[in-house]
Structures are given as structure tokens and as C-alpha cells.
Amino acid sequence: MSEQKSKEKKPSYTEFTLDMFSRSSGKNHAEIKQFNQWREDVISADKYTFETPHLTPQTPEIVVRRIHGDEHRLFNFSSYNYLGYANHPEVINAAKDALDKFGLGATGSPLLNGTFDIHKQLEHALTEFFGQEGYGISLFSSGYGANIGVVSSYIHKGDYVVLDHSSHASLIDGAVMSQGTLKLFRHNDAEFLERILKRIAKDNRRILVCVEGVYSTDGDYGNLKDIVTVTKKYGASILVDEAHSLLVAGASGQGAVEKFDVLGDVDLLIGTFSKSFGGVGGCLYAKQELINYMNYYARSRMFSCALDPAVTGGILKALELATGPDGYAKRKRIVENADHLRSLLINKVDIGTSQSWVIPIIFGDERKSIPLADYLMRKGYDFSIMMFPAVKKNKSIIRAFVTSEHTKEQLEGCAEALIDASKEYDFAL
Numbered sequence: 001m002s003e004q005k006s007k008e009k010k011p012s013y014t015e016f017t018l019d020m021f022s023r024s025s026g027k028n029h030a031e032i033k034q035f036n037q038w039r040e041d042v043i044s045a046d047k048y049t050f051e052t053p054h055l056t057p058q059t060p061e062i063v064v065r066r067i068h069g070d071e072h073r074l075f076n077f078s079s080y081n082y083l084g085y086a087n088h089p090e091v092i093n094a095a096k097d098a099l100d101k102f103g104l105g106a107t108g109s110p111l112l113n114g115t116f117d118i119h120k121q122l123e124h125a126l127t128e129f130f131g132q133e134g135y136g137i138s139l140f141s142s143g144y145g146a147n148i149g150v151v152s153s154y155i156h157k158g159d160y161v162v163l164d165h166s167s168h169a170s171l172i173d174g175a176v177m178s179q180g181t182l183k184l185f186r187h188n189d190a191e192f193l194e195r196i197l198k199r200i201a202k203d204n205r206r207i208l209v210c211v212e213g214v215y216s217t218d219g220d221y222g223n224l225k226d227i228v229t230v231t232k233k234y235g236a237s238i239l240v241d242e243a244h245s246l247l248v249a250g251a252s253g254q255g256a257v258e259k260f261d262v263l264g265d266v267d268l269l270i271g272t273f274s275k276s277f278g279g280v281g282g283c284l285y286a287k288q289e290l291i292n293y294m295n296y297y298a299r300s301r302m303f304s305c306a307l308d309p310a311v312t313g314g315i316l317k318a319l320e321l322a323t324g325p326d327g328y329a330k331r332k333r334i335v336e337n338a339d340h341l342r343s344l345l346i347n348k349v350d351i352g353t354s355q356s357w358v359i360p361i362i363f364g365d366e367r368k369s370i371p372l373a374d375y376l377m378r379k380g381y382d383f384s385i386m387m388f389p390a391v392k393k394n395k396s397i398i399r400a401f402v403t404s405e406h407t408k409e410q411l412e413g414c415a416e417a418l419i420d421a422s423k424e425y426d427f428a429l
């Protein structure tokens with residue numbers, strides 16, 4: 001009876017909260033039932049916006065079909081297609097050529113039978129792109145796989161992985177898999193990092209400090225200069241994850257390491273192909289002897305199928321375009337677009353420390369997440385909503401991803417929709 005009553009109650013904007021850490025050790029798997037009940041409640045209230053199938057490519061305007069079958073034409077601010085290469089005609093044609101030549105899948109681990117000539121071409125092109133003598137590239141089938149494979153084979157039991165507090169899940173998971181000791185430092189705080197390094201350096205173990213070029217939730221740059229200096233002072237190694245910055249940051253697109261002139265000091269650089277390249281996959285750039293080792297020891301590479309040839313062909317073309325005039329023009333445009341959107345939002349909503357094409361709008365209370373995502377979609381906008389555990393408790397965000405392809409009008413409409421939402425959902429400044 002009481003269950004019936006709560007179902008009939010009109011939902012307020014703070015309903016549909018799910019405790020993602022709810023776990024049960026019982027044989028009846030209570031958490032699975034609880035999750036499915038939550039999902040059903042959200043669907044029956046017609047507020048479900050997860051895994052909404054796209055009927056079009058990841059362009060600034062998209063069409064999606066919601067779970068009850070209604071189609072929505074939306075302005076797209078939730079894709080990592082930063083430079084528009086996911087649907088660029090030359091990229092598509094290059095992928096088609098590779099598909100015709102090599103077939104659909106690699107059908108094998110890269111170390112055994114899954115390496116094709118096109119993978120070697122990509123390794124070579126990326127190595128040339130960074131341009132340091134004696135360095136090389138190891139390809140992975142995802143950015144997530146690159147991080148877990150690299151961190152867990154570089155660090156062993158008794159060693160240390162020191163992560164920025166805003167680190168992506170793949171770095172945390174890699175650290176956990178490594179069985180090393182995990183330490184966290186306050187976001188971008190080099191002094192905090194130094195206090196940790198000073199303490200653990202006494203143990204005389206291997207230490208890996210991991211940071212990001214552009215942070216995927218805060219949208220600010222990694223404090224690379226100071227962090228690299230401190231890391232080197234204590235004889236530790238540094239990994240920079242350039243998932244959100246490769247091809248976009250730096251004059252020639254080498255990432256935040258180029259912008260802050262620290263490429264030569266970085267021991268391990270991680271890239272993903274799922275963002276500015278518009279494809280899927282990941283890579284490690286490091287000294288060739290380390291690359292040779294990783295190719296054998298990173299388990300996510302060794303025990304997983306190689307990148308598919310068609311995507312590899314598309315990534316190669318995206319790299320070629322991004323290193324030519326097309327890339328320079330797009331990098332200029334994406335910065336102008338992001339600055340424009342930020343200027344429209346600043347002092348109206350809380351955009352935290354954003355400096356890049358990732359703009360978080362902090363709305364706080366995670367209980368608003370489900371209705372807010374639904375509200376924004378019905379207003380004609382697709383954003384990425386993040387809540388705990390992806391961000392801190394009561395620091396839930398709407399993430400807007402700006403691309404070089406958005407028009408001024410689309411950015412202005414986006415700002416208006418977000419400001420309207422902030423009034424409706426009580427997070428206006």
C-alpha cells in the first residue's frame with residue numbers, strides 16, 4: 001500500500017536518487033533489484049535520458065530517440081568530437097578505404113596476429129608528430145585500456161601511484177590493479193604533491209605521478225610546469241593523460257605538454273582517439289625501450305583485440321588534417337567558441353575553474369540530476385550530467401563540451417538554456 005502511494009506521488013525535482021555504492025553480499029543480489037526498481041521508476045516517469053540512441057552523427061545538431069520512442073532534435077553539447085573529425089568526409093573515406101583493404105576487425109591481439117600495416121603507419125605518424133628522437137608509440141583499443149595497462153605494468157606492489165584528486169577513473173583503476181600504494185593530492189596543488197613525495201621518497205621505491213592535460217570534469221589545464229618540477233625533484237616519473245587535449249591544446253596540437261613546454265620532461269604520455277580524433281582507441285608515447293616493454297606487459301593490450309583497421313585509417317587521416325591548416329584553424333575556433341560560451345555564463349552560473357572546451361556548470365545537489373537532464377533535453381539540448389562518484393558529493397555538474405564546429409548562435413542558445421535551467425533548478429548565482 002505504502003509502495004503504491006509513493007509511486008503515485010507527483011515527483012519533485014529532487015527525486016530519483018540512486019546510491020551507486022549500494023552493495024549487498026547476500027545471495028539474492030538486493031542491489032541489482034534495487035537498481036532495476038530505480039531504473040523502472042525513472043522510465044515510467046518518462047525522465048530516462050541514458051543511452052538514448054542517436055539517429056545522426058555527432059554533429060552540433062543531432063536527432064535522438066528516447067526510450068518511449070519519441071524523437072528529439074537537439075543541439076549537441078555532450079560529444080567529445082572537439083574538432084569535428086568523427087564525421088569529416090575525408091576521415092570517413094580513409095576509414096572506408098582501410099575497411100575495404102583490411103576487413104572489419106583485427107581479430108587478434110596486437111602482439112600476435114592483430115597488427116596490420118595501417119597500425120604501423122599510425123605508430124610512425126604519431127611518433128613523428130611528437131618528434132623526439134628515440135621515442136615510440138604503443139597502440140591500445142581504448143584510452144581506458146591504455147591507462148589501466150600502462151599504470152598497472154609500470155608500478156608493482158610496494159611502489160606508489162600519486163594521483164591528482166580529479167583523476168579519471170581509468171587512472172584510479174590502473175593504480176588499484178597495480179597493487180601499488182595509491183596517494184591522492186589536492187587538485188592541481190604542487191605544494192600538496194611535494195608534501196606527499198617528500199614523505200614517500202624515503203622508502204626508495206618507484207613513484208609514478210599521474211596528471212591530466214585538461215581535466216575532464218573541471219575543464220582546467222593540469223598545472224604541468226609546477227607538477228613536473230616537483231616530480232623530477234624527488235626522482236619520480238610523470239604520466240600525463242592528454243585525453244581531452246591531444247590535437248586541441250598547444251600550437252601544433254601536441255597537447256598541454258606543448259602549451260606548457262614540458263614534453264621533454266614527461267615519461268609517459270597517454271592519448272585517446274575517442275575524443276578529438278573522432279574514433280576510438282588509445283596510445284602511449286614514451287621512450288622506445290619502454291614501448292617495447294609495454295607491448296608485452298600491458299595486459300589490456302596483450303589480452304585484447306587490436307584497434308580495428310577502419311578506425312585506424314580514420315585516425316591517421318584525422319591526424320594528417322589536424323597537423324595541417326585545417327587543424328590550426330579548428331584549434332583557433334574551438335578556443336574562441338569556448339571563451340565565448342564562458343563569457344556568457346560567467347557570473348550567472350558557477351563554472352568552477354574551467355579554462356578549456358570542457359565547461360562544467362556546477363548545480364550541486366545530485367538529487368536534481370535526473371529531472372534536470374530531462375528538462376534540458378526537452379528544451380532541445382544534450383549535455384553530459386555528472387554526479388557522485390564521478391565528481392565530489394554535492395558538486396554535481398552539467399558538462400558542456402564545446403567544439404570548433406558550433407556556431408555563435410548555437411553557443412548563445414546553449415547559454416540561454418543553461419541560465420533558464422539555473423533559475424528553474426535553483427543554482428543561479
Ligand SMILES: Cc1ncc(COP(=O)(O)O)c(C=O)c1O
Nearest residue numbers: 142143144168170216243272274
Ligand atoms: C582523462 C581521461 N582519460 C581516459 C579516458 C578513457 O578514454 P576512452 O573513452 O578513449 O577509453 C577518458 C574518457 O573520457 C578521460 O576523460
